[in-house]
Amino acid sequence: xxxxxxxxxxxxxxxxxxxxxxxxxxxxxxxxxxxxxxxxxxxxxxxxxxxxxxxxxxxxxxxxxxxxxxxxxxxxxxxxxxxxxxxxxxxxxxxxxxxxxxxxxxxxxxxxxxxxxxxxxxxxxxxxxxxxxxxxxxxxxxxxxxxxxxxxxxxxxxxxxxxxxxxxxxxxxxxxxxxxxxxxxxxxxxxxxxxxxxxxxxxxxxxxxxxxxxxxxxxxxxxxxxxxxxxxxxxxxxxxxxxxxxxxxxxxxxxxxxxxxxxxxxxxxxxxxxxxxxxxxxxxxxxxxxxxxxxxxxxxxxxxxxxxxxxxxxxxxxxxxxxxxx
Ligand code: HPA
Ligand code: ZN
Numbered sequence: 507x508x509x510x511x512x513x514x515x516x517x518x519x520x521x522x523x524x525x526x527x528x529x530x531x532x533x534x535x536x537x538x539x540x541x542x543x544x545x546x547x548x549x550x551x552x553x554x555x556x557x558x559x560x561x562x563x564x565x566x567x568x569x570x571x572x573x574x575x576x577x578x579x580x581x582x583x584x585x586x587x588x589x590x591x592x593x594x595x596x597x598x599x600x601x602x603x604x605x606x607x608x609x610x611x612x613x614x615x616x617x618x619x620x621x622x623x624x625x626x627x628x629x630x631x632x633x634x635x636x637x638x639x640x641x642x643x644x645x646x647x648x649x650x651x652x653x654x655x656x657x658x659x660x661x662x663x664x665x666x667x668x669x670x671x672x673x674x675x676x677x678x679x680x681x682x683x684x685x686x687x688x689x690x691x692x693x694x695x696x697x698x699x700x701x702x703x704x705x706x707x708x709x710x711x712x713x714x715x716x717x718x719x720x721x722x723x724x725x726x727x728x729x730x731x732x733x734x735x736x737x738x739x740x741x742x743x744x745x746x747x748x749x750x751x752x753x754x755x756x757x758x759x760x761x762x763x764x765x766x767x768x769x770x771x772x773x774x775x776x777x778x779x780x781x782x783x784x785x786x787x788x789x790x791x792x793x794x795x796x797x798x799x800x801x802x803x804x805x806x807x808x809x810x811x812x813x814x815x816x817x818x819x820x821x822x823x824x825x826x827x828x829x830x831x832x
Contacts, residue, residue, distance in 0.1 A: 509796065510789040512806055513830050515594045515813035516587065516777045518721055518744035520639075520670065521576075522567040522603065523780025524583040527551055533569040541565060551783050556702065556753050559783060560643070560672055567603050573618030576604060580622035580634070586781075588630035590788040593830040595632065596818060598639040598670055600652065607651035609658050620663050633827065635665045635819050637696065638688070642671035646680045653684035657691035665818035666694040668721065673702040679714040689716070694818040696721055696744065701755060705729035712741065719744055719816055724755070727763035730770075737771035742816035748786035748794065749779035759798040775813040807831070 527549055534541040544562045546552040551566070553559040570576060587595055599619065605611025616636070623634040638656035640649035649669070656667045667688030669681055678697065685695055699711035701722035708726045711717055712735075723743040726732045736743070747762045756762045768774045776795065778786050795801040810831050814824060 507803075509792045510590055512591050512792065512803075513593045513810065514591045514788050514792070514806075515775070515810050515817065515827065516592050516788060517596045517719070517742075517775050517813055517816065518746055518777035518779060519583075519587075519595055519597045520563075520780050521579060521583065521597045521599050522570065523563055523783055524586070524597070524778075525566060525570075525579055526582060526586065526782055529579065529582050530566045530569060533575060537569055537571070539569050541569065550785070553783070557672060557674075559753070559780075563780070563783070570603065573604075573615045576615050577618040577622040580619050581626060584623065584626035584630065584632050584634060587788070588626070588632040592632055592788055594635075594814075594817065594819070594823075594827045596635050596637055596666070598668060599636045600639050600641060600670075601655040602641055602644055602648055602652060607648065607655055609655055612655040613659060616659055616664070623663075631830070633819070633823060635817075635823075636663055637666035637668050637818065638664055638693075639668045639670050640681065640684055642669055642673065642681070642698075643675045644671065645676065646684070649681050649684040650687070653687040656688050656693060660688075660691040660693050662820065664693070665820075666696060668696040668698070668717075669715070670698050670721070673698060673707060677714075678707075678710040682714050685715040685717070694718060699723060700725040701750070705732045708732060708736075712739075718742070722746060722750070724750060724763050724767065726772075727766060733767060733770050733772060736767075737773075740773060742773040742775060742812065743767065744777050745774050746777050746779035746784075748791050749784045752784040752786070759794045762798070764795070765799045773812050773816065774809070775816065776809055 601607040604615035640652040695717040696719035697711040698721035700708040
């Protein structure tokens with residue numbers, strides 16, 4: 507079986523960040539919005555560094571203005587993911603972008619996304635679940651509004667709550683109230699940390715937000731006691747190596763710590779983060795892991811089983827996915 511056909515699980519994908527540039531350009535044209543500044547001549551997204559990437563991301567997102575736009579986005583993203591063998595995907599969705607955190611408007615966006623996901627599941631066999639995500643640089647008050655939307659719509663499809671955005675702004679404890687609200691609503695928890703922040707940012711996410719997964723978390727490698735804590739506590743890392751290499755967290759694939767973390771007993775999974783922004787796909791992630799660390803079928807199988815165990819979906823859904831991995 508080729509690497510692209512291998513069945514894959516992806517636990518860390520920003521929905522708007524997965525939008526193909528041509529899709530965003532098409533919407534911009536329909537709505538007469540000038541987005542030429544965010545594209546390079548070759549049609550790819552143009553940004554200088556992580557913080558600029560976040561502003562380009564938000565500019566691209568500004569043309570997604572209705573539930574119907576989000577339904578079309580889900581359709582486009584899942585078609586692409588399925589073509590790379592993804593059988594199960596968890597995507598970050600933000601009420602800040604979908605109705606401005608008004609619960610009624612959020613429900614409409616959510617239903618449109620779920621309908622599109624149901625159609626994609628029927629057509630391509632790919633299963634999607636959503637993790638409501640607050641945005642760190644939008645501040646704690648907006649995070650509370652997102653957590654309220656998450657708590658109101660927690661269920662089979664909205665399975666988790668998380669935090670993304672600029673790790674340089676605010677502290678995890680500023681968001682503890684929102685995470686408590688989400689936890690009380692039965693949602694599973696994850697937080698971006700240890701990508702731009704060092705090991706302390708991972709400790710803060712664990713101690714202050716009490717998450718069971720960390721988005722990235724790779725810079726834990728700078729503190730081996732923390733690495734051992736992650737291993738002992740069974741914390742799963744949503745590792746996005748291509749994102750880290752493209753953004754310069756690590757200069758080269760073979761210097762990425764994913765293999766060292768795994769060898770020391772940490773549960774690692776593999777995701778793309780924002781694939782067109784970082785010129786990656788799940789197939790490319792697998793190809794680079796094969797090239798850099800000699801990973802083969804047994805390694806990829808182990809990664810998929812780790813992702814399945816850490817997935818936020820219910821047990822019936824897990825049983826369905828397990829069959830696809832046999
Ligand atoms: N990291 C943090 N925040 C984000 C990202 C990301 O890759 N994409 C969109 N928001
Ligand atoms: Zn991310």
